[in-house]
Amino acid sequence: MKNIRNNLIIFFLVALISTVDIFNTGNGFVQLALVLLASIVIFNMSAVKFKHKRLIFTILFIANVAVLALTFTQRIYLLNMLCLSYVVWSIITPKLHRFKLLFPITFLLSFISVYAAALLDFSLPIFIISFYPVYVFGSMLDGKNIIKSKKIWSFAFLNLAISALGLAIFLFKSLGRSIIDSALLLNFVKLGSVTAVYLPFITLFIIWFVISANTIFRMLISRFINGSSAFDLTDYIKPVIDLISFFAVTGITTFICEFSIRRDFKETVKDVLDPNLLFNMLVLCGIYLCLMALIGKGIPKIIIGILTIFLTVANYIKFTYFDEPFYPWDLYLVRNLIGISREYLNIPIIIGVVAAIAFLVFLVIRFRKAIGKYLKPRFTLFLLPFAAALFLLNSVILTNTPLSVQLGIQKSWYIGKDEIMANGMFAQNYFYLTELDKYLNPKPQGYNENKMAEINSKYGKTGESVAASAVVSKEKPNVIVIMSESFWDITKLNDVKFSKDITEYTRKYHKGQIAAPIIGGGTANTEFEALTGMSISSLSPGIIVYNAYLRTETSSIASVFKDNGYSTTAIHPNYGWFYNRDKVYNYFGFDNFYDVDSFSLSTQCKGPYISDYALVDKIVDTLNNSNKPAFVFGVSMQNHDPYIDKYSSHDVTVESTKLDSEQKNIVGNFAQGIYDADQSFGKLIQELGKINKPTLVYFFGDHAPRLGSLNDYYKVYDLLGTDDRSAQNQGLEKLKYYTTPFAAWSNYKDIDSFSEIVSPSHLAYKILKDTGIKYPNYFNILSELEKSFPVLHQQTINTVDNNNDLIKDYRLIQYDLLFGKKYLY
Structure with missing residues (x-):
């Protein structure tokens, strides 16, 4: 029954x-x-x-x-x-x-x-x-x-x-x-x-x-x-406690690590169970389960505890001093970290740290038998297949972009706070570690203080700065450098006609072409080369130097001008945190940086961005307000993509038989941006002509534009082609779409043109030489490189003889200034 x-x-x-x-x-x-x-x-x-x-x-x-x-x-x-x-x-x-x-x-x-x-x-x-x-x-x-x-x-x-x-x-x-x-x-x-x-x-x-x-x-x-x-239900108390302990360890660790990034308790509580961070917890679960299967329960807790403490402290320090997360390649900064720490150490902190270490040692000695038993390695066979399965499932998401994107997790060329907050601590560090070789730069053979002293002597008089041999005025000239967003001479393309001369002033004052290190994006790398005289050609592809490496004072033409008594100002009408500029410009020696907050988004925009005319007005105001000779570096924003339906009215119309309506829309909006950039360059020259002070102006494009979507921005280039022979004649056919115009103007002297296409790094030497100020000896190597290697580019770096003494010296200089002990700085 x-x-x-x-x-x-x-x-x-x-x-x-x-x-x-x-x-x-x-x-x-x-x-x-x-x-x-x-x-x-x-x-x-x-x-x-x-x-x-x-x-x-x-x-x-x-x-x-x-x-x-x-x-x-x-x-x-x-x-x-x-x-x-x-x-x-x-x-x-x-x-x-x-x-x-x-x-x-x-x-x-x-x-x-x-x-x-x-x-x-x-x-x-x-x-x-x-x-x-x-x-x-x-x-x-x-x-x-x-x-x-x-x-x-x-x-x-x-x-x-x-x-x-x-x-x-x-x-x-x-x-x-x-x-x-x-x-x-x-x-x-x-x-x-x-x-x-x-x-x-x-x-x-x-x-x-x-x-x-x-x-x-x-x-x-x-x-x-x-x-x-x-x-007897008590037999199941231990398994339940083990289950709670497992998820407590992974959950608390994930929370602490994410809190070290967000630095806001409420925000971390709100975010911690979002899909991206929950996946980070699963990543940690997979690692933890693997460790438990191989070495038992005790040692993995110690490993995860140490990892948590390290990441938390490292991120606290990085966010405190740099407002960004810890990167694996930050080992380069250990020397600086020690120096920073010394400034904040005091007797109470030292006593507290020593006391904590002593108490920890006492506990280990006092309970050594229990600790030894708890930490005894144990191989747990039944956990191994589950650990392997969980680990592999996590790997499927991390390596499968469509799956990871669903969670809001993806690799990005822009590394920084926003990226690691979106991807989470463990997922993002997985991306870093799997591409670590891109970021690590081994010390070149022969690098030491004596070798750098030899190089310093080789390219100038020992212990002195070298004055340029060019004719100079009786007073130090103002120097203005404008890097124009996506400024590329689209008139070089075949079968496209414009109703106006969209490059009137840049053609009038044309002084050559530069081979930008990038195309379509990555402005900061062109900027880095032009301001420092260094090259990204020897670094791994995809590296944005501003984000990956620059954390300390670094020699640039801004610091050289500052040493020569100039006021130094950077202007860029975009957000200052982008590309880390708000910190990098300080490391470069700029006194002031005016970002988008110094402009009016309601009255000074053309299209979605601050106009090039507003940038020119800001440059002129800066010159007028300086009681010293001024070095002003401006980076424009107006002509940034996307270009589809960008402007409601146009000064320029476009005709082409090979482009469809959408492509003509893109080209037309881009051409309008080029026209405005060129006209604003002309307006600057006119305004400077009213100022009775010797002045030098340099103008160049950062890279060619994306004329389409991210996936097919070469389509317009390929449809139209170009008859420009300069890159081909120089053996740089791969770089025919990388070259951008370089123009210069002065109200007191003639400015020489570049005879060939050159890398942006050569602009740094030219600007210093034209100005006639004193500069560090190592810049003179650029004069020698211009004769033998005018273009050093990642697309053509395999054609360069790495055993050439000039190349070896140049890489030693760059290593010293970026990663080494800065003997030359």
């Missing part, structure tokens, strides 16, 4: 939830209710008893597999999965009960199987795997009396509270993402990485909650159950 009663109750519940499932129209909360009801059925399923077991089970198995096959591509009903699960579970579970770790293993199996199924590209109902822990625990309690005590009651309700809280939090965070609809894990198709990072945790807490609730219910009605044996 008892078996019949149990069977009827279970069958009634199955019929009820299956009916709701069949007629459910997709309400997520109904799905959640079905999950909880189905879990109650699963927990009590082992109480169902059949006679003639083998025959009935065979029929049930065949029938449900057939139904599964028929409904696989449409919808798999809950009734089908409950029946099939019962058949499989009731056969295999009695054979597995002898394994002590069966129950903890099923939790791991459920968690990782849900993660894999949601992520990978296959369709499979994993209900039968993911809800197995519920059946296992229910079968353990079947026909047994739970030994009750205050400790057991507390343990049971603690589990219920933790699981309910966890479930509520994850359901709240995943609302609106259609993840609740997937909680039954039926007809499971690839759902994407956002579902993959939430659904395993939701499943975990559902299972935990159902087991806890059903266990408490069994304890409450125990007087109505006459079990044949006793069940």
